[in-house]
Amino acid sequence: MFQRLTFVATFLAAISCHTLLTPASFLSAAETRPNIVFAFADDWGKYASAYAELEPGGISDLVSTPHFDRVASEGVLFRNAFVNAPSCTPCRSSLLSGQFFWRTGRGAILQGARWDLAIPSYPLLLRDAGYHIGHTYKVWSPGSPANAPYGAAKYAYNRRGSRFNGFSQRVSAAQDIAAGKQALLEEVRGNFQDFLTARTAGQPFCYWFGPTNCHRKWIAGSGKKLWGIDPDGLQGKLPEFLPDVPVVREDVADYLGEVQAFDAGLGVLLAELERIGELDNTLVVVSGDHGIPGFPRGKCNLYDFGTAVPLAIRWPKKIPAGRVLEDFVCLPDLAPT
Template sequence: MNVLNRRQFLSLTGAAAVALNQSAAIGSRRELAKRPNILFCISDDQTWLGCSAYGSKMVNTPHFDRVAREGVLFNNAFVSAPSCNPSRASVLTGMAFYRLKEASMNHTPWVSGLRVYTDILSARGYHVGFTGKGAGPTDFKAAGRSTNPAGPQYNRRYHQSGSKGITNIDYAGNFEDFLDKRPAGSPFCFWYGGRDPHRVFKKGIGLAEGKKLSEAELPPFYPDSAEIRGDLLDYAVHTEWFDEHLGRMLKKLEDVGELDNTLVVVTADNGMPFPRAKATCYEFGIHMPLAIRWANKVKSGRVLDDFVSFTDFAPTFLEAAGLPVPANMTGRSLLAILQSGAAGQVDPKRDHAVAGVERHFPGGRKGGWGYPMRAIRTEQYLYIHNLAPDRWPAGDPEGPVWPDDDPTGGFGDCDGSPTKTYLCNHRQDHAYYFDLAFGKRPAEELYDVKEDPYQLQNLADRGHYANVKADLAGRLKKDLVQTKDPRALGRGDELDNYARKYQKPLGQ
């Protein structure tokens, strides 16, 4: 019988440990290699109808359309909040915006302790980064973060002055830099946060690019004027600029052989930057474009009617990466419906979405007050509860504005624009349209979105809709209580205090 001495034993066990560690490392790399890449693309202020895949003739988005054609197009995707920072925060945290304290509104500090999917993926071996606009406008350093919640920033490349560039960030070039720095064998998670079609627009670029005023798709809540039509055409070209960079990113992934192992999601953070759209709970504020492509896992060429909330993205990304979803996330993973192979309505429980607003533009109302709203959208109806109907929904008629040279001098929740200026300058001869955009609203609004897709006929006070209104109000309240909305739990002053504390723009 051979007996090992101490030195021989340690030598053999040490060698075995090294072999095991090497084997584990190889296994870990193999597991990482199996995980999908994630490319999340989010434009800034783009309504759901602002894509040719949804039938627009004014906006041409071939690369969004490609993702939809080679993947899945969603008809019912809705933000948690139609305002930049709370919308983006709900994506990152997987939680309804009203649970996010200061991050439930724009121009506030980020909240320490908020878990975001990018951090979770980074800790599990993903190469993470973003270009353009991540979470924001917010001060993430106030929460002790060294990077934006969307990840480390890649914004080194810019277009040369004089180029066609509207926003001069070279998003696709920055994506290439990000890929160049990826450790071998690591999956990536990249956030493409285009700053278009956020204002300020390059005025007249729509006509300069060959579009015609007759091609402008004019919603019926605006009067017909050359100024408004031209503004819409400018918006269209800015939207197309975002899509152009998306196309370059898809091409790069094809060139390096990574496209089919990449979960590609393309959407927008809130509605278009026009009156009665962005920062409202109407369709043009909360209803978003959404296309998802994942060639190796998701059957292509489908259109889904299931309702999607922006809180669903974080659980989807984590489940796709094989990671557990934190219990505090209110969203639900989309993988089941994505991988079902079916079209139309796949999950009967996905029959509604909830959205809302607290405070959009800081200081837009005297005393710092917001305009709190909660809304529920079903296949047929949109119900909106305005919790402070005595206030001006678009901000006080006189007050701070953005940009600073907005000649209207008020209604600060609505970005300055030729359309806003036209409505304000013609408030007498176009009183109906002015009131739709800026007038005070009742406590309850109810619209049949099938019969009234632009929300022009409020049915809330019509007796034969009383049961519909009561049912929707009850469903909304139940959802808000279950997801711990402070207002539904009698703690609305918590959110009011954040709005009143931060009355000046904060963060980028």
């Protein structure tokens, strides 16, 4: 399963009308190998403005995700992407290994997780294939050692800080909201630049961007205060199993504010890739590890509300732009492909 060392083989079969290239052709020379940037948000369910255009009348109507939408419009948007375990550690153990979470043993439990180093993980396989690898914020943890499937702290790039993980908490406390936002986005930029600077010239890279700001607890009222998301705009748009009352609408609006913050961080990564001339040679994959936390049928529940996630992929050299796929896909398939 792990002889294919890029994300693309399975997806190209589904989304391209061209002949499927063999793995050997992807890896025949370093200059032909794509970079990989995986932006993976904690607790981000299937909410993005790109989905609102296709499925109006729901929660996504109120969120604005221009950078996710760009990846989708310049690549492919998946309408039926799911995780096999709607909880962070088991989901991530599957994603990193390409195996069912129960096969990863203690690597899949939420508390006291321990990674079995005998289990292959795609980042370390890419490293062995000559890639410069690195991660910022969360990959697999909680677990011991933290983020072991991605080489643990050896490949962490957090020198500029991890304040972005508490986005609404920090910006809400700032005297100047715009300046508070910009400071956190500069943290994202600096961590990514540190990663890029550390690579050998011409070396392909694989980077994981994993902020946890969409994970509770966000600041009550921050969706409206920081992003102008009016909770009353959600009236009539919540799933029928949620009470359509002010306190619930405000909570969802605050969550959507964190989604927009993640999207802003994604925009920083795309801008940096453009600045160094690597965007079109980079496979950009954007998704989340499960649905909204703290609501019935959401996180840790095997309903669509808990297992459906956003997924968009951009790689203009191989993936035609503007595709929307109805095919059902499961995130653990990313690792072996």
